[in-house]
Amino acid sequence: xxxxxxxxxxxxxxxxxxxxxxxxxxxxxxxxxxxxxxxxxxxxxxxxxxxxxxxxxxxxxxxxxxxxxxxxxxxxxxxxxxxxxxxxxxxxxxxxxxxxxxxxxxxxxxxxxxxxxxxxxxxxxxxxxxxxxxxxxxxxxxxxxxxxxxxxxxxxxxxxxxxxxxxxxxxxxxxxxxxxxxxxxxxxxxxxxxxxxxxxxxxxxxxxxxxxxxxxxxxxxxxxxxxxxxxxxxxxxxxxxxxxxxxxxxxxxxxxxxxxxxxxxxxxxxxxxxxxxxxxxxxxxxxxxxxxxxxxxxxxxxxx
Ligand SMILES: NC(=O)c1ccc[n+]([C@@H]2O[C@H](COP(=O)([O-])OP(=O)(O)OC[C@H]3O[C@@H](n4cnc5c(N)ncnc54)[C@H](OP(=O)(O)O)[C@@H]3O)[C@@H](O)[C@H]2O)c1
Numbered sequence: 001x002x003x004x005x006x007x008x009x010x011x012x013x014x015x016x017x018x019x020x021x022x023x024x025x026x027x028x029x030x031x032x033x034x035x036x037x038x039x040x041x042x043x044x045x046x047x048x049x050x051x052x053x054x055x056x057x058x059x060x061x062x063x064x065x066x067x068x069x070x071x072x073x074x075x076x077x078x079x080x081x082x083x084x085x086x087x088x089x090x091x092x093x094x095x096x097x098x099x100x101x102x103x104x105x106x107x108x109x110x111x112x113x114x115x116x117x118x119x120x121x122x123x124x125x126x127x128x129x130x131x132x133x134x135x136x137x138x139x140x141x142x143x144x145x146x147x148x149x150x151x152x153x154x155x156x157x158x159x160x161x162x163x164x165x166x167x168x169x170x171x172x173x174x175x176x177x178x179x180x181x182x183x184x185x186x187x188x189x190x191x192x193x194x195x196x197x198x199x200x201x202x203x204x205x206x207x208x209x210x211x212x213x214x215x216x217x218x219x220x221x222x223x224x225x226x227x228x229x230x231x232x233x234x235x236x237x238x239x240x241x242x243x244x245x246x247x248x249x250x251x252x253x254x255x256x257x258x259x260x261x262x263x264x265x266x267x268x269x270x271x272x273x274x275x276x277x278x279x280x281x282x283x284x285x286x287x288x289x290x291x292x293x294x295x296x297x298x299x300x301x302x303x304x
Contacts, residue, residue: 001025003147004056004085005044006072007092008036010228011118012062014125015091015151020044022150029053051079058144059085065236066098073102077109087112089144091132093172093233095240099162103136112140116148116155117168121228123215127301128153133171135164169244172237175212176258179275182213183282186220191288197221197295214300216276223280223292225273234275235262 001024005016008030019026020042029047030036036046053059053076063069069092077084088111090102103113113136120130131154134141141157148155158164182203189199200217203209218224238259245252261278268284270277283290 001058001147002027002056004047004053004059004076005029005062006050006053006059006076007062007068008039009062009064010122011091011125012060013039014122015062015118015130016044016060017042018125018151019147024147024150027053027056049079050075054079054085055083056085058087058089058147060089060091060147062091064092064233066092066094068092069094069098069102073105084109084111087114087140087143089114089116089147091116091118093117093168093237093240094165095169096162096165096244099165103162112137114140114144115162115164116144117164118152119168119171120152123228123299123301125151127303129211129301131155133158133164133167135159135161166244169237169240172234173241173252173255173258176234176238176262176275177254178212179216180258180261180278180282182216182220183276183279186279187282187286187288190283190290191286195293195295197293197297200297211300214298217297218299219274219276220279221293221295221297223290225277225280227272227274229275231262231266231271231275231277235259235266238262 003019003024003026005026005028008028016026016028017039020039027045027047028036028039029050040046047053061069061072063072088106099115106113114134115136116132116134118130118132124130130152132148132152134155134157158167186196186199190196200220204214238255241255242259265278265281
């Protein structure tokens with residue numbers, strides 16, 4: 001099987017690296033070629049032109065938004081060569097409508113689509129803890145599964161069509177709301193006199209602790225906001241959630257407020273660092289200045 005990979009950003013790099021390290025025959029393409037080049041040392045081929053990927057059997061896509069997915073897929077299939085992949089595995093977090101439109105476009109070309117968004121950031125991928133949620137034809141899932149397993153230990157099949165998209169959208173609405181809530185209670189505890197590391201150590205060991213609260217603890221304690229996921233991408237996912245909520249007549253008051261808090265963070269110029277800067281915004285709103293506690297804390301993500 002010849003595999004192709006389009007989109008070597010934070011996520012695409014680590015995901016395709018796992019395929020290359022696992023010995024797969026993978027050709028990668030990125031708009032900014034320099035980001036893809038280090039993958040050559042792991043055994044990947046770096047394509048000079050996106051149309052080269054049309055000759056692969058299975059092509060993965062991991063870019064930012066639906067508009068970007070549309071652009072790269074049409075560029076890949078726009079060349080003169082008659083080649084086309086049998087299967088496209090689309091991993092970006094996009095809308096149900098965008099995914100359905102992609103499926104229809106690909107169906108006309110005789111290409112199957114597996115919708116396969118993921119849960120976890122780049123460090124989670126390295127730690128071997130990423131998970132896929134997939135929908136589309138069952139046969140497409142079965143065909144992709146050996147490669148999904150090389151990237152992540154967990155892959156769930158939730159049914160036909162675009163169902164995986166709504167699962168991922170719900171997941172990221174929860175991510176935003178939980179992060180904002182964690183920021184609020186951490187600042188409350190700190191303002192009342194509890195150091196953040198002590199508060200979060202307790203939370204992480206309590207029934208409310210989670211893989212997520214543990215891996216955000218170093219950022220909250222030591223204020224390391226190196227980006228894992230940008231505020232802009234989180235705002236996109238909250239907007240996708242609110243669009244779906246309108247479509248299905250579901251009130252989502254917490255998601256609405258969280259979307260506006262993320263927008264406020266962006267309006268204050270917090271755009272280039274991690275979305276965990278919600279903590280900083282909360283501290284500003286509470287009239288306190290944060291400083292790093294410089295306490296070593298485990299993020300629970302030691303590589304498997
Ligand atoms: N980061 C996370 O924790 C996380 C977790 C789960 C899901 N996701 C989702 O995964 C997707 C990728 O996220 P990421 O964090 O990897 O983002 P990222 O680091 O910003 O990477 C985005 C990638 O998309 C490419 N791209 C964007 N627009 C393009 C266009 N019009 N044409 C060609 N290439 C384009 C970029 O190319 P350039 O390098 O040339 O800019 C880059 O390779 C998003 O849908 C995000 O919501 C992210």
